[in-house]
Amino acid sequence: MLGYLGNGFIHLFTTMAAPALLGGVILGIIIGVLPGLTATMGIALLIPLTYYVSPSIGLSMLVGIFTGGIYGGSVSAILLKTPGTPAAGATILDGNPLAQKGQAGKAIAIATIASAIGGLIGALILSLLAPQIAKIAVRFGPPEYVLLGIYGLTMISYVSGTSLIRGLFAGCIGLLISTFGVDPISSVPRFTFGTLNLLTGFELLPILIGIFAMSQAIEGVKNSREVMPPQAKLTKVGISLQEFFRILPHIVKSAFIGTFVGAVPGTGTDIAAFLSYGEAKRSSKYPEEFGKGSIEGVAAPESGNNACVNGAMIPMFTLGIPGEAATAVILGGLMVLGLQPGPLLFVDKPEIIYTVFASTITSNLFMIIVGILGARVFAKVLSLPKSIIVSFIFIFSVVGSYSMRNSMFDIIVMMCSGLLGYVFTIIDYPIPPVLLGVILGPLVESNLGRTLLVSGGNLTIFFKRPISIFFIIVIVGTISSNIYKHFKSKDAPQES
Amino acid sequence: MDIKHKRALQIGINIFFICIVICMFFISSKYAFVKGIHLGARTFPVIVGVLILLFGTVNIIVTIYKIKNENESITKEEPELEPSNSFNKYVRKYRVGISIGLMALYYIFLSLFGFVIATALFLVSILYVMEYRKPVPVTLVTILGVGLIYISFKVLLGVPLPTGLLF
Numbered sequence: 119m120l121g122y123l124g125n126g127f128i129h130l131f132t133t134m135a136a137p138a139l140l141g142g143v144i145l146g147i148i149i150g151v152l153p154g155l156t157a158t159m160g161i162a163l164l165i166p167l168t169y170y171v172s173p174s175i176g177l178s179m180l181v182g183i184f185t186g187g188i189y190g191g192s193v194s195a196i197l198l199k200t201p202g203t204p205a206a207g208a209t210i211l212d213g214n215p216l217a218q219k220g221q222a223g224k225a226i227a228i229a230t231i232a233s234a235i236g237g238l239i240g241a242l243i244l245s246l247l248a249p250q251i252a253k254i255a256v257r258f259g260p261p262e263y264v265l266l267g268i269y270g271l272t273m274i275s276y277v278s279g280t281s282l283i284r285g286l287f288a289g290c291i292g293l294l295i296s297t298f299g300v301d302p303i304s305s306v307p308r309f310t311f312g313t314l315n316l317l318t319g320f321e322l323l324p325i326l327i328g329i330f331a332m333s334q335a336i337e338g339v340k341n342s343r344e345v346m347p348p349q350a351k352l353t354k355v356g357i358s359l360q361e362f363f364r365i366l367p368h369i370v371k372s373a374f375i376g377t378f379v380g381a382v383p384g385t386g387t388d389i390a391a392f393l394s395y396g397e398a399k400r401s402s403k404y405p406e407e408f409g410k411g412s413i414e415g416v417a418a419p420e421s422g423n424n425a426c427v428n429g430a431m432i433p434m435f436t437l438g439i440p441g442e443a444a445t446a447v448i449l450g451g452l453m454v455l456g457l458q459p460g461p462l463l464f465v466d467k468p469e470i471i472y473t474v475f476a477s478t479i480t481s482n483l484f485m486i487i488v489g490i491l492g493a494r495v496f497a498k499v500l501s502l503p504k505s506i507i508v509s510f511i512f513i514f515s516v517v518g519s520y521s522m523r524n525s526m527f528d529i530i531v532m533m534c535s536g537l538l539g540y541v542f543t544i545i546d547y548p549i550p551p552v553l554l555g556v557i558l559g560p561l562v563e564s565n566l567g568r569t570l571l572v573s574g575g576n577l578t579i580f581f582k583r584p585i586s587i588f589f590i591i592v593i594v595g596t597i598s599s600n601i602y603k604h605f606k607s608k609d610a611p612q613e614s
Numbered sequence: 615m616d617i618k619h620k621r622a623l624q625i626g627i628n629i630f631f632i633c634i635v636i637c638m639f640f641i642s643s644k645y646a647f648v649k650g651i652h653l654g655a656r657t658f659p660v661i662v663g664v665l666i667l668l669f670g671t672v673n674i675i676v677t678i679y680k681i682k683n684e685n686e687s688i689t690k691e692e693p694e695l696e697p698s699n700s701f702n703k704y705v706r707k708y709r710v711g712i713s714i715g716l717m718a719l720y721y722i723f724l725s726l727f728g729f730v731i732a733t734a735l736f737l738v739s740i741l742y743v744m745e746y747r748k749p750v751p752v753t754l755v756t757i758l759g760v761g762l763i764y765i766s767f768k769v770l771l772g773v774p775l776p777t778g779l780l781f
Contacts (some may be wrong), residue, residue, distance in 0.1 A: 153676065163771060176683075253695060283676070287669035291631060293662045294638070296759035301655035306645055308655050309638070332717075339713040505744035506755055509737055516714070516724070517763060521773045528778070533717055544615055545624045566652035575651035 122247055126472030130480060135178040138171070139477050142182020143484045145491065149183065150190020150202045153327060157187025157203060157212035157427075159443040165451045169321075173455040174470050178477040180448050185237055185481040186425050187444075188387055189489065192229040192420055193496050197222060198511055200331035200518070204322050205387035206421040207553055208395040210330050210409060211277065212415030221413050223355035223493060228413055229359070229420045230489030232369045235480045238423025239373035240380070240428030251429075252436035254585075255381040260568035261580050265589035266382070267562035270389060270554065272593060273396030275600045277550035278410060282604070285551045288542065292555020295320055301563035302317045303571075313525040322388070324519035324532040325556055329549050332536025337347045338508035338544060341599075354491040356560035357413070365417035377423035380429020386443070387423040388557055392550075394422025400599070428478050435460055435471060619685065624677045627671040635663040635670075650771035708745050716740055733760050 130136050142164075151158035160183045168176025188232040190423075192201030196213035196358045216225040245249065258266075259350035269290065278285020298309045299319025310316040372394035398418030401409045408415045427444075434445045435514060438459040452459050457467060464471055499507065519532035542549050615624075623773065638659055646654030705712060715740050723732035737756045765774045 149771075159773070163773075283669055283672050287628070287631075287666065287673055290662050290666045290669060292630075294635070294659070294666060297659045297662065303653055304646065306653050306655040308645060308659070309641060336713060338708060339740070339744060340710050342709070361624070492624055503746060505746040509740045509755075510742060510745060510759060512720075513733055513737070513759070513763065516720065517729075517767060517775065520776050521767065524774050526721075526776060527725070529721055533721065536717075538715065541627060542624065545620055545627060547624075547627070561664075563653075563658045565657075570651050570653055573651075 120474040121487045122468050126227045126476035129473045129477045130434045135164055135175045138184040139178040139481055140484050142179040143186040143259055143481055144488055146183035146186020146189035153194055155348045156213030156449055157184050160187050161447045161543055165224045174473040177474045180451055181477045182481050184427050184444055188423050189233040189249055189485055196225045196497050199334040200511055201326055204326055207285045207326050207388055208391040208419035212412045215411035224357055226493040228416045232417035232420040233424040234486035235369045236373040237424035237482035240377040240425030243334045244428040244431055245475040250293045250434050251381045251432050255433055258337040260436040260565040262585045264562055264567035264569055265586055269593050270558045272596045273392055274551040274554055276396040276399040278550045284333045285548050288548050289376050289551035289555045292334030292552040293559040296556050296559025303567035320531055324528040325535045327515050327518050328532040328535025329539035331511050333543055335508050335511040336540045342505050361413055368418045369421040370419035372418040372424040375458050377429035380426035381432040390425040391419035391425035395419040457466050621677055621681050625674050628673045631666055632670045635666045638663055712743050724776045726778045727780055728776040
């Protein structure tokens with residue numbers, strides 16, 4: 119295997135595959151930075167270009183766009199509180215407060231380093247352990263998905279701020295939003311009010327852009343007369359060695375979480391990012407800093423979502439199953455290039471597969487160079503007058519929500535979500551739980567329905583499967599530790 | 615926002631979602647609940663709705679309890695230099711509401727005039743609301759901003775931008 123991987127690197131650097139990979143990373147970052155343009159869209163837009171080159175060059179470019187696109191979303195999330203991609207939803211929570219403190223350069227540097235290391239770990243796991251992980255991933259049935267979703271929902275307790283009840287209320291509103299559209303089991307159109315726009319439910323991206331970006335823009339209008347402090351404008355790009363070692367364990371842990379979540383079909387980078395964020399907050403020595411500009415809060419979701427990119431390629435290459443939208447598009451690209459994904463691809467075309475694996479590793483190295491060099495340019499956005507930044511957040515919110523599926527309805531969804539986000543901000547209700555509900559609601563509901571069908575209505579199925587039991591233990595552990603922490607904090611002497 | 619209005623809004627938002635849930639219960643009555651081993655289309659919304667009712671009610675009670683127990687601390691805002699013109703005074707006072715109204719107008723204009731004209735008009739208006747009013751910078755920002763977005767999305771990446779009935 120290592121020999122094949124070595125040949126993959128040789129092939130990558132002796133053909134035009136390496137420049138194509140670098141070009142893909144740069145283009146991916148640009149696409150990711152622009153709100154509304156997702157990595158999936160970038161890959162779909164550029165697949166036609168791959169017709170004219172060899173499969174390894176074409177695939178390297180697509181890998182570069184995927185990696186760069188997921189990372190690029192964090193830049194606009196940090197600087198403008200506008201997530202470039204859904205994967206950057208969790209990065210906003212601490213990335214933007216860090217930028218507000220005048221440490222935009224540091225926030226971007228952390229996001230870049232964490233994305234690169236997380237992606238690198240994910241790529242190494244993909245290259246060395248793909249078939250073994252795929253064997254576990256295919257054992258995920260409906261009960262495991264339900265429990266994965268419920269585990270994700272327990273993260274509400276970590277992103278609820280001071281009041282858990284408010285967080286749960288917000289999470290339920292997210293779940294309520296996720297019930298619109300065709301029922302996943304009976305296919306009954308639910309709460310569609312006769313409009314075709316609601317048949318597939320609400321799209322995630324307009325909601326995400328609305329509750330984070332649009333609400334921020336309205337807040338920006340309210341505070342438009344405030345002068346931005348000079349130190350908030352441009353800062354040094356980089357982190358100290360001490361900070362690096364503080365975030366490193368979280369990066370590594372999130373990389374494993376992200377890779378595993380990615381390897382499970384039907385999940386995605388957004389779920390990986392939120393799970394990584396929640397786990398980082400749970401295990402951090404400084405949980406009180408989360409939500410206020412914690413460096414671990416930036417590093418964990420970025421490591422998780424970039425590792426997820428590589429995890430998502432595991433079922434695609436080994437089983438021919440696309441784990442999520444972007445890999446489905448890449449899968450289409452593979453077929454267009456005359457390759458049939460699945461176990462035989464490793465036997466028939468090892469040179470192509472291992473060149474792609476070498477590309478996934480190298481793309482993270484390219485990303486760190488491009489990211490760090492570009493950070494100073496990105497951070498210059500903050501030197502613009504506040505009113506200009508705010509007005510462009512409004513416009514990018516509209517363009518971003520429209521461009522996903524060319525729908526004016528999505529603009530209305532974004533505006534309503536923006537108003538909800540703004541109201542929640544001024545009344546001190548947490549916004550992230552809403553997102554968790556919207557993301558995880560369909561996963562839990564559809565798989566709960568399937569679980570009941572396959573088990574004949576017998577819920578003991580959850581206790582008969584090893585992976586299910588593992589998740590039950592993790593969920594019970596998480597809830598118990600939260601209850602313990604809650605009571606412990608009540609017993610602690612209150613600060614005056 | 616002072617604490618009194620904040621608490622009122624907190625209660626209001628909970629009541630708003632409780633009302634939505636009650637409407638949802640009525641609307642979803644035509645869908646099946648649990649039928650044997652089939653999780654009907656109504657089950658999940660009802661579970662979520664009940665939870666919203668529960669948490670919403672707790673939130674309202676907690677908020678009312680807080681109102682009764684807290685002494686309002688009024689933070690005096692620093693006096694701002696008032697604009698000479700009464701229209702501008704009005705714009706400054708209601709800038710948040712006006713910006714929300716402008717967004718609604720922006721949507722209507724997008725549907726009528728398309729991206730370029732609607733965005734240019736919106737940019738000029740929102741910059742005015744935020745008191746960025748020097749004619750030359752506003753014109754430059756508008757032309758460059760609309761042009762850059764149009765070129766990068768529509769021309770370079772081939773991503774469609776909203777089109778109106780007229781353009």
